[in-house]
Amino acid sequence: MNAPQTGGAQGYLRIATEEAFSTPELIAAFRDELAAPDVDPGFQSLIGFYLDHPAERPQFIANALVDLGEQRIADMDIRGIDRQVLALTAPATNALRDPDRAVMVAQTANDRLADACRKYPDRFSGMAACAVQVPDVAAREIERCVTKLGFTAVVINSHILGEYLDNPKFSAVLEAAEALDVPIYIHPNTPPANMIGPMLESGLDGALFGFGVETGMHALRVITSGVLDRFPKLQIILGHMGEALPYWLYRLDFMHQAGVRAGRYECMKPLKKHKVSNYLRENFHFTNSGMAWEPAIKFAQQVIGEDRVLYAMDYPYQCPVEEVSYLDAMDMPIETKRKFFQTNAEKLFKLA
Numbered sequence: 087m088n089a090p091q092t093g094g095a096q097g098y099l100r101i102a103t104e105e106a107f108s109t110p111e112l113i114a115a116f117r118d119e120l121a122a123p124d125v126d127p128g129f130q131s132l133i134g135f136y137l138d139h140p141a142e143r144p145q146f147i148a149n150a151l152v153d154l155g156e157q158r159i160a161d162m163d164i165r166g167i168d169r170q171v172l173a174l175t176a177p178a179t180n181a182l183r184d185p186d187r188a189v190m191v192a193q194t195a196n197d198r199l200a201d202a203c204r205k206y207p208d209r210f211s212g213m214a215a216c217a218v219q220v221p222d223v224a225a226r227e228i229e230r231c232v233t234k235l236g237f238t239a240v241v242i243n244s245h246i247l248g249e250y251l252d253n254p255k256f257s258a259v260l261e262a263a264e265a266l267d268v269p270i271y272i273h274p275n276t277p278p279a280n281m282i283g284p285m286l287e288s289g290l291d292g293a294l295f296g297f298g299v300e301t302g303m304h305a306l307r308v309i310t311s312g313v314l315d316r317f318p319k320l321q322i323i324l325g326h327m328g329e330a331l332p333y334w335l336y337r338l339d340f341m342h343q344a345g346v347r348a349g350r351y352e353c354m355k356p357l358k359k360h361k362v363s364n365y366l367r368e369n370f371h372f373t374n375s376g377m378a379w380e381p382a383i384k385f386a387q388q389v390i391g392e393d394r395v396l397y398a399m400d401y402p403y404q405c406p407v408e409e410v411s412y413l414d415a416m417d418m419p420i421e422t423k424r425k426f427f428q429t430n431a432e433k434l435f436k437l438a
Contacts, residue, residue: 089163089164089165089166089407090165090166090410090411090414091166092162092163092166092167092168093168094168096414097420097423097424098420098423098424098427098428098429099168099169099427099428100166100167100168100169100397100410100427100428101167101168101169101170101171101396101397101427101428101431101432101435101437102162102167102169102170102171102397102398102399102401103171103323103373103375103396103397103398103431103434103435104171104173104271104273104325104373104375104398104399104400105170105171105172105173105398105399105400105401106151106172106173106174106175106176106400106401106402106403107151107152107153107154107172107173107174107175107195107199107202108151108152108174108175109152109174109191109194109195109198110152111190111191111194111195112174112175112178112179112191112195113137113152115182115184115187115188115191116133116137116181117137119133119181119182119183120133120134120137122183126181126276126278126279127279127282127286128275128276128277128278128279128282128286128291128296129177129181129276131276131282131286131291131292132176132177132276132291132292133177133181136148146402147402147403150401150402151175151402154172154198154199154201154202154210155202155205158170159206159209161401161402161405162209162401164407165399165401165405165407165409165410166410166411166414167399167401167410168209169208169209169210169211169437170209170210170211170401171211171212171213171239171431171435172199172202172203172210172211172212172213173212173213173215173239173241173271173273174192174195174199174213174215174241176243176244176273176274176275177243177244177275177276178191178192178195178215178241178243179191179192179215179216179217179218179219180218180219180242180243180244180245180246180247180275181243181247181275182217182219183247185217185219185220188217188219188220189217189220189223189227191215191217192215192216192217192224192227193227195215196212196214196215196227196230196231196235196237197235199212199235199237200212200231200235200236200237203235203236211237211238211435211437212231212235212236212237212238213237213238213239213240213241213271214227214228214231214232214235214237214239214240214241214268215227215240215241216228216231216240216242216259218242218246218251218256218259219246219247221255221256221257221258221259222258224258224259224262225258225259225261225262226262228240228259228262228263228266228268229262229266232266232268233266237268238268238435238436238437239268239269239270239271239323239434239435240259240263240268240269240270240271241270241271241273242259242270242271242272242273243272243273243274243275244272244273244274244275244300244301244304245275245277245278245300245304247278248278248279248280250304250307250308251270251272251304251307251308251313252307252308252311252313257316260313260316260317260320261317263320264317264319264320267319269320269321269322269323269371269434269435270320270321270322270323271322271323271324271325272301272304272305272322272323272324273301273325274293274297274298274300274301274325274326274329275297275300275301276291276292276296276297276300277291277296277299277300278300281300282296285299293326293376293403293404297326297329298326298329298330299329301324301326301329302324302328302329302330302331305322305324305329305331305370306331306338306362308322309357309362309365309366309369310342310353310354310357310362311353312355312357314359314365314369315357315358315359318358318369320369321369321370321371321434322369322370322371323370323371323372323373323434324370324371324372324373325372325373325374325375325376325398325400326373326374326375326376326377326400327372327373327374327377327379327382327383327386328366328370328372328386328390331366332366332372332385332386332389332390333385335362335363335366335389338362338363339361339362339363342354342361342362343360343361366390367390367391367394370390370394371394371395371396371430371434372386372390372394372395372396373395373396373397373398374386374395374396374397374398375398375399375400375404376400376403376404378406378409378412378413380412380413380416380417380418383395383413383416383426384416384418387422387426392422392425392426393425393430394430395425395426395430396425396426396427396430396431396434397413397426397427397431413427
């Protein structure tokens with residue numbers, strides 16, 4: 087099979103919007119966390135596998151993550167990708183228990199990514215990493231990344247040492263993202279220790295299932311807790327076809343409203359937009375990272391809106407060479423396909 091062409095010969099550019107990288111500083115911090123006697127079981131399962139396992143796939147991923155140069159560009163060309171929007175790989179600083187080190191790792195990663203974006207301005211764009219566990223510092227780092235480094239989104243790898251963005255302690259981070267008009271990409275993390283047990287014992291803790299369950303729950307917590315009523319302009323991105331939430335819209339609305347009417351939970355109050363689905367349609371965007379599946383993409387476009395569904399490959403974790411050719415062949419109007427591959431990303435990440 088011939089490699090797909092880049093440069094828009096098919097009528098659109100292909101912009102991949104959930105593409106990962108790593109840094110020496112992050113890897114060193116990961117190794118120290120793995121060596122701790124009380125290592126988190128999900129962290130052990132995820133990072134213990136990808137750092138050192140001798141199998142072909144984790145070895146490819148480990149090598150590809152640290153390359154922000156010619157090999158990554160070559161991999162993009164082989165796969166037909168015109169631009170990557172890059173984010174520090176999960177769980178990034180969210181899993182680091184030393185807050186000072188988390189701040190250093192985030193700042194260093196942002197500087198390294200900014201250098202790569204300056205070197206390859208037509209191929210790379212960046213999302214800001216931040217040490218969310220130090221909210222005021224994280225808010226300042228987001229501002230630095232947007233105003234000084236040219237980044238146009240923030241990545242937060244789901245739970246922060248077992249805590250979630252609906253906790254008021256993280257309000258400074260949300261306020262900064264809303265004020266600077268940059269979306270937050272909530273990328274998966276392995277479920278925290280108090281959630282992971284049954285998944286870990288059956289091999290379901292990672293991308294097979296646990297990622298989506300934990301991250302989808304995080305997004306729902308942000309909605310049902312009223313965070314988006316406090317920050318109504320905030321935009322959030324979910325990958326992996328919305329972590330399955332678009333396919334739950336009817337039941338989410340029905341059961342949330344039933345719970346509110348009954349006063350079942352003290353934490354669950356009426357929402358300004360009433361329905362969970364209204365927030366998913368107005369405050370969220372969904373990428374198909376890891377879900378190169380035409381029926382799922384079309385369903386999300388139908389129920390969420392084709393202006394809020396966009397392409398991602400999930401390089402280097404899931405990046406089959408044939409993926410782009412399959413998606414190019416989707417039975418879809420060229421205008422819709424152009425939104426999916428190019429213009430939705432240009433608008434959301436301010437790339438045009």
